[in-house]
Amino acid sequence: MNLGSKYLLGCFLIAALSATISVSHAESLPLVEKKEFVTTNFKTFGGQVIPEVRVGWESYGELNDDKSNVILVTHFFSGNSHAAGRYTEEDPQPGYWDAIIGPGKAIDTNRFFVLSVDTLVNQEPHNPRVITTGPASINPETGRRYGLDFPVVTIRDFVNVQKLLLDELGIERIHAVIGASMGSLQALDWAAAYPERVERMISVIGMGAADPWTIATLQLWANPILNDPNWNGGDYYDAEPPRAGVEQALGMVTLTAMHPLIVNQLYGASTPREAAPxxxxxxxxxxxxxxxxxxxxxxxxxxxxxxxxxxxxxQLFMAGYQDTLREGLANVQARSLFIPSSNDLLLQPYLARDAHETLIDLGKESTYLELAGPWGHLDGVFGITEQAEAISRFLRDELP
Amino acid sequence: MNLGSKYLLGCFLIAALSATISVSHAESLPLVEKKEFVTTNFKTFGGQVIPEVRVGWESYGELNDDKSNVILVTHFFSGNSHAAGRYTEEDPQPGYWDAIIGPGKAIDTNRFFVLSVDTLVNQEPHNPRVITTGPASINPETGRRYGLDFPVVTIRDFVNVQKLLLDELGIERIHAVIGASMGSLQALDWAAAYPERVERMISVIGMGAADPWTIATLQLWANPILNDPNWNGGDYYDAEPPRAGVEQALGMVTLTAMHPLIVNQLYGASTPREAAPxxxxxxxxxxxxxxxxxxxxxxxxxxxxxxxxxxxxxQLFMAGYQDTLREGLANVQARSLFIPSSNDLLLQPYLARDAHETLIDLGKESTYLELAGPWGHLDGVFGITEQAEAISRFLRDELP
Structure with missing residues (x-):
């Protein structure tokens, strides 16, 4: 069973597909560096206090004199603030939305100062290019890792950490906030929580609130970890970590984020007529x-x-965090743009449509478009150029 | 947290929804009994021999003199041969397709002899009303339970056990074979494997062959069991069984078989604004x-x-078990009817459409209709009356 070559084939296909969506351009971003933001005594939405929060952040383009050209990019579940550009000349892969962020691109860094921040409890605390605070961090009060003593945090907490960074940078208003998937939750909650500071909001492959189906489906990602004996109630930092559980969880994230169209293309070598099984x-x-x-x-x-x-x-997400989504969105001032993916089986288009229609019903300005690629949920990352022009026009207030 | 009453509410909603789909009728089936069929030295599709196979079966209606009025009903993953009727007067629930099988119903037992057989490796070997042979059965050669020594079996093996029963009953040809989900796989393979014996084939929420996406998604049902330490490589019959793994696997079966529309209706009491999480x-x-x-x-x-x-x-299913589905269906003589569910997120309609179009392309007679309910995959069971009239007409050759 020549697994190696099959796997490489899969990688090749992914690379080939990615290549077709990258946009050729003469200019490119200068090399990117990860910066660190630190804040203390951070009060969570749930009412707890985190003594010290450290998160990484990146920016592309230049902040103008009146600080009016800011676009905040909020990242997805498995991502981090590396939205565009490369860290070194040899860096094999640019940030995940490099196709739409850069000089002359849809989010034009010749014009905008683009900012992105690693979330709290980021998936990859052990990635040398991620800075985050979560259960794997040292609790300064005990000198040991938090584990499950870390407070439950919400999308609102991610937003509030970003707000503290913007405050420190002296940024009062943002031209736009845009994010894919979990990033779209942050984007919409920004518009709900700080309506006077957000001029435009773009939700890509997003939702306005988790519903029971989504809560239950997301739980499937947690289960393999909870099932791994090495997880040990969250207390594994001095022992063998629950690596098998993590691998299975991330495998499930990948699978649920893809439509059969792309899975059958990438893994087409597999058939029900295989001899071994x-x-x-x-x-x-x-x-x-x-x-x-x-x-x-x-x-x-x-x-x-x-x-x-x-x-x-x-799972805890409802934009605005009121009793209903309608109440939560009541104070939104931003113009909104929703771009779900037609083939998304994870955050299905009805979720974005609900949020869009709620805004329209409240008399707000909102536009709804769909991505229609083979990836399903992942079209929000790999297929985003299909709506690059719409994003660019929306940022110039030229989208009807 | 009043879980009991919430759960009862869920059950009530299911019962209420079921009630709306049951058809009122004066006549009903006589009480049903499970019968047993035994065959020895059963050779599997994979080339192994099972010394003794025992399976349960049920029938409704009367076999006519020339044995030409047989309809075979093949069951789904979590089901068994109890397709219709009740075992006792007090039996709270009839068989799963009671809404379409019975006197005067779409599959009219005043006219047809309806037969259904428990599959090999049935999900519920410990159900007193299921008779099956599988890893939990005693291997007569060792006197111990097979465990993973039981050979891998396929949908073709389920078909072949049914064929041996029909042979014993002297039934040469069947008027129709019909099944939902895994039952549809058996139905289509019947038409492919024994073309001269099958006059009509009805595939409900089915597929012609597993594709990589479906293989990978079905694996999610197996993983919680493989992860349970009590599973112990399949050797647990003399110890604590992997109950947690089984519960999680079956929970996943249920969830993946339902569309958000019904999950959000049944579990609408759950919200992202719950305090406890x-x-x-x-x-x-x-x-x-x-x-x-x-x-x-x-x-x-x-x-x-x-x-x-x-x-x-x-996962191993490809109707006809040739190199391609087209080759596998080449000899089909049956008229076919495919009824996938529009909202099915598990065996998505494209799978049934592929099989239908392959048959059409081969010059066979085939009709394609969809169920459009809120259940998704489970509309093939709970929403089947929507296409009861079409099934009835198809069985009379009156469907265009």
């Missing part, structure tokens, strides 16, 4: 082995408890 | 607790290894 119940299909191999790589920098806290933050 | 990472949302409670009940009669073997049988 018929021969012995212990043998796996190629597609299972390939997904596991990919998940193993994705798990390198991840922390099990951080994944649990991220799942929880998403 | 914000307060402590260890607390669950109501919808999670309710789904777990339902899964716990569903797990009563289930066996972990049987679930793994069922998952495998579905």
């Amino acid at each position: 018929l021969e012995n119940i212990r043998n796996d299909f190629l597609v299972i082995e390939q997904l596991q191999a990919a998940a193993r790589m994705r798990a390198t920098y991840a922390d099990a408890n951080h994944i649990l806290y991220l799942v929880r933050a998403n | 914000l307060e402590n990472i260890r607390n669950d949302f109501l919808v999670i607790e309710q789904l777990q409670a339902a899964a716990r009940m569903r797990a009563t009669y289930a066996d972990a290894n049987h679930i793994l073997y069922l998952v495998r049988a579905n």
Whole structure:
């Protein structure tokens, strides 16, 4: 079973597909560096206090004199603030939305100062290019890692950390906030929580509030970790970590974020007529082995408890955090643009449509468009150029 | 947290919804009894031999003199041969397709002899009303339970056991074979494997072949069992069984078989603004607790290894078991009817459409209709009356 070459084929296909969506351009961003923001005695939405919060952040473009050209990019579940550009000349991959962020691109860094911040409880606390605070961080009061003593945090807390950074930078208003998936939750909550500071909001593959189906489906990502005996009630920092649980959780994140169209294309070498799984119940299909191999790589920098806290933050989401979404969006001033993916099986388009229609019903300005690629949820990342022109026009107030 | 009453509410809603789909009728089926069929030295599709196979079966209506009025009903993953009727007068629930099988119903037992057979490796070997042979059965050669020594079995093996029963009953040809979900796989494979014996084939919420996405998604049902330390490589029959893994697996089966429309209706009491999950990472949302409670009940009669073997049988499915689906369907003589569910997120309509179009392309007779209910995959069971008239007309050759 030549797994290596099959896996490489999968990688090649992904690279080839990515290549088709990258935009050629003469100019590119200068090399990017991760900066650190520190704040103390951070009060969470749930009413607890985190003595010290450290998060990483990146920026592209230049802040203008009156600080009126800011675009905040909020990141998705498995992502971080590396939205565009490269860290070194040799860096093989740019940030995840490099296709739409840069000089002359849809989010034009010749014009805008683009800012992005690592969230609290980021999935990858062990990634040397991520700075985050969460259960894997040292609790200064005990000198030990928090584990499950870390307070539950919400999307609102991610927003509030970003707000403190903007305050420190002297940024009062933002031209736009834009994010994909979990990033879209932050974007919409920004508009709900700080209406006077947000001029435009773009929600890509997003939702206005978690519903029971979404809460239950997100729980599937947590279960493999909770099932791993090494998880040990969240207390594993001095022992063997629950690596198998993390790998399976991330494999599930990947699978639920993709539509059959792309899975069947990427893993087309796997068929129901494979010999090995018929021969012995212990043998796996190629597609299972390939997904596991990919998940193993994705798990390198991840922390099990951080994944649990991220799942929880998403499950707890209702923009504005009132009793209903309608109440939560009542004070929004931003013009909104929703771009779900037609083939999204995870955050299905009805979720974005509900939020859009609630805003319209409240008399707000909102536009609804769809991405229509083979990736499903991941079209919000890999297929975003399909709506690059709409995003660019929306930022210039030229979208009807 | 009044879980009991919430759970009862969920049950009530399910009962209420079921009530709306049952058809009133003066006549009903006589009480049903489970019969047993035994065959020896059963050779599997994978080339192994099972010394003794025992399966249960049920029938409704009377076999006519020339044995030309047979309709075979093939059951779904979590089901068994109890397709219609009640075992006792007090029986609270009839068989799963009672709404369309009975006197004067779409599958009219005044006219047809309806037959259904428990599959090999049935999910519920511990159900007193299921007779099946699988890993939980005693291997007559060792006097111990097979465990993972049981050979991998396929949908073709389920078909072949049914064929041996029909042979014993002297039934040469069947008027129609019909099944939902895993039952549809058996129905289509019947038409492919024994073309001269099958006059009509009805595939409800089905597919022609598993594709990589479906193989990977079905694997999610197996993982919680494989992760449970009590599973112990399949060898748990003399120890504590992997009950938690089975419960989580069945919870996942339920969730992936439902569309958000119905989940949000049944579990609408759960919201992202619940206090408990914000307060402590260890607390669950109501919808999670309710789904777990339902899964716990569903797990009563289930066996972990049987679930793994069922998952495998579905993953290995390609009707006709040739190199391609087209080759597999080349000899089909039956008229076919495909009825996927528009909102099915598990066996999505494209799978049934592919099989239908392959048949059309091969010059066969085939009709394609969709169910459009809120249940998604489960509309093939709970919403089937929507297409009862079409099924009835198809069985009379009156469907265009």
